[in-house]
Amino acid sequence: MEKVVIIGTGCAGLTAALYTARANLAPLVFAGAMPGGLLTTTSIVENFPGFPEGIDGYELMTRLQKQAERFGARVQFGTVEAVDVKSQPFKLTVDGEPLEAETIIIASGAGHRHLGLESEDKLERKGVTYCATCDGAFPMFRNQPLVVVGGGDSACEEATYLTRFASVVYLVHRRDSLRASKIMAERTLAHAKIKPVWDSVVTEVLDVKQDKVTGVRLKNLKTEKESTLDCAGVFVAIGHLPNTQLFKGVIDMDENGYIIPKRGSETNVPGVFVAGDCSDHVYRQAITAAGMGCAAAIDAERYLAARNQ
Ligand code: NAP
Numbered sequence: 001m002e003k004v005v006i007i008g009t010g011c012a013g014l015t016a017a018l019y020t021a022r023a024n025l026a027p028l029v030f031a032g033a034m035p036g037g038l039l040t041t042t043s044i045v046e047n048f049p050g051f052p053e054g055i056d057g058y059e060l061m062t063r064l065q066k067q068a069e070r071f072g073a074r075v076q077f078g079t080v081e082a083v084d085v086k087s088q089p090f091k092l093t094v095d096g097e098p099l100e101a102e103t104i105i106i107a108s109g110a111g112h113r114h115l116g117l118e119s120e121d122k123l124e125r126k127g128v129t130y131c132a133t134c135d136g137a138f139p140m141f142r143n144q145p146l147v148v149v150g151g152g153d154s155a156c157e158e159a160t161y162l163t164r165f166a167s168v169v170y171l172v173h174r175r176d177s178l179r180a181s182k183i184m185a186e187r188t189l190a191h192a193k194i195k196p197v198w199d200s201v202v203t204e205v206l207d208v209k210q211d212k213v214t215g216v217r218l219k220n221l222k223t224e225k226e227s228t229l230d231c232a233g234v235f236v237a238i239g240h241l242p243n244t245q246l247f248k249g250v251i252d253m254d255e256n257g258y259i260i261p262k263r264g265s266e267t268n269v270p271g272v273f274v275a276g277d278c279s280d281h282v283y284r285q286a287i288t289a290a291g292m293g294c295a296a297a298i299d300a301e302r303y304l305a306a307r308n309q
Helices: 011-022 057-070 118-122 153-162 182-190 286-307
Strands: 002-007 028-030 074-076 080-084 090-094 097-106 110-112 145-149 168-172 194-197 200-206 215-220 226-230 233-236 240-242 272-274
Touching: 002 011, 002 286, 011 028, 011 057, 011 097, 011 286, 057 074, 097 286, 118 200, 145 153, 145 226, 153 168, 153 182, 153 233, 168 200, 182 194, 272 286
Parallel strands: 002 028, 002 097, 028 074, 097 272, 145 168, 145 233, 168 194
Antiparallel strands: 080 090, 090 097, 110 240, 200 215, 215 226
């Protein structure tokens, strides 16, 4: 039986792995659908303390995994498909295989929010994407007009990154001011290749018939006017949804699916702890996720110590 199973290998999961490994608990860590978490899809991370020049998101996560493994964490590819936490030991199913654990740290992170348009779904990977760093360099986007949707830090980051490839980047936002941090917003709006399209939403991605992105249909929310904008790609950066479906009805969560800790990282089930973006819709930073991972590891360690006295 495992002492600690950690679900997720983002900043929260790997920091929890590092701390529980150093406590000699040999955590078993499952990477799930996105090994390394959302940070691996970012370009340069400029606000993680200790990296004055910034650090590539993928590199940061690779280093964090190595650090955890050095102390005995076992990081595996694998998706946790089911959990039963009604009684100890907890039972999990990972890629069809059963597993038992004394504690679980949920650090399953969050995924990209979609616009919710049928045309968006149909043209996903055919010009609609949720990650500029992953897909921006594709030949189909080179020297073409591109659309980024959103007004937060992610949208600014995507738009700025895409200026390397695009002829022009239209930043389509539903209001007339950005939600992004001041420094990111100023940098984005000052860029010669980025053109904001204010007060507007995408109502359709064109063109499903051609099976590729050729443009977007827009609606100005103030004037109600509709228009179209030619583009070769649509990069959706409108926030995230927590990856917590697995725990619905078992672990307390709010109406948006964010897990609500009871005290520190403790959930409503003793022995199940939570950390990172799957329980945080407020801060959502790499460093706060890492801090929450550390807290969950310490809480799990103390829980095990008390239980096995
Ligand atoms: P966010 O801050 O929640 O911003 C989401 C944006 O999408 C908002 O501008 C929102 O509009 C818009 N939006 C939401 N739903 C929409 C819809 N259905 N249609 C059109 N627009 C919609 O998300 P984020 O930018 O992904 O950032 C998440 C967190 O990560 C933040 O805390 C951010 O600071 C952090 N982050 C930091 C960095 C960095 O520091 N390098 C980089 C990326 C992310 P409204 O503004 O009108 O609500």
